[in-house]
Amino acid sequence: MLIVPEALIADLVSAQDAYDAVAATFAAMARDQAYNFPVVREALGEGRQYGFKSGLDRAGGMLGVKAGGYFPGNMARGITNHQSTVYLFDPDSGRPTAMVGGNLLTALRTAAASALSIDRLARREARVLGMVGAGHQAGFQLRAAARVRQWDRVIGWNLHPEMLPKLAEVAAELGLPFEAVPLERMAEADAIITITSSPAASLMAGHVRAGTHLACMGTDTKGKQEVETALVAKARLFTDEVAQSVTIGEAQHAMAAGLVAAGDITPLGAVLTGADAGRRSAEEITLFDGTGVGLQDLAVAAVAVARARERGLGIEVAL
Structure with a gap:
């Protein structure tokens, strides 16, 4: 399994990468080649939220889950309020293939989805x-x-x-x-x-x-x-x-x-x-x-993993 830390994401995934990945995901969903699993969201009190978004993209060969949420006290700790991690698995065997820092990826994929809607509907x-x-x-x-x-x-x-x-x-x-x-x-x-x-x-x-x-x-x-x-x-x-x-x-x-x-x-x-x-x-x-949707997170995380492997970055571990 490859671990891709949050600190590497900015150099691995661009805004254009996120746009292309999200567009491909939406198209796969429309063709019934990909689907999201039910979302789990829980309120932890004091404004904190935690949950899981997951799915399977047969067209892209991706299976995985994003775990994370919103923790409003984090800014006082010097970290972002949104905290998340994406986990990817081999859809054939179920073996874990990657763990990827999801904070910047979440921001990029959310903005990409918005931009897609503006480009196609405004x-x-x-x-x-x-x-x-x-x-x-x-x-x-x-x-x-x-x-x-x-x-x-x-x-x-x-x-x-x-x-x-x-x-x-x-x-x-x-x-x-x-x-x-x-x-x-x-x-x-x-x-x-x-x-x-x-x-x-x-x-x-x-x-x-x-x-x-x-x-x-x-x-x-x-x-x-x-x-x-x-x-x-x-x-x-x-x-x-x-x-x-x-x-x-x-x-x-x-x-x-x-x-x-x-x-x-x-x-x-x-x-x-x-x-x-x-x-x-x-x-x-x-x-x-x-x-x-969880499939957006898997798509941008997969880009990060592919780039990290190409460049010899990340931490390889055996589970």
């Missing part, structure tokens, strides 16, 4: 990007969005506005003007990324104009909510996996209220394979519910 003339949330993941989201589209400017909102200057620094790094705005001004955006850990909706239907694409990336647990149900109900819905969208994703609340059904939600993989046309009009609001 209007071609989209020029203003809105950011709701300014935590650790937000910078990855902004960089990924800038790789797939050309933006004229970025507007941002965060519950704690003192965090917005860090996001402004990322925008400056990309050569984009940035402005902190109240939520009402999100109506100026052509595409909006929400990346918060909120238990209550912040983005309302009145904050979004016709023709906007939403990439809702923060809701991955029962009880979380970034977008009000009225906005979910009026949008055309896409997701990484329907089963997760209606149980732990952004659609869970609209589903519980009887405003949407599972059949109303289209897997993004269907758009990638051409089975679904995606956006149908310039006025349509599209919403991608990015719940985060």
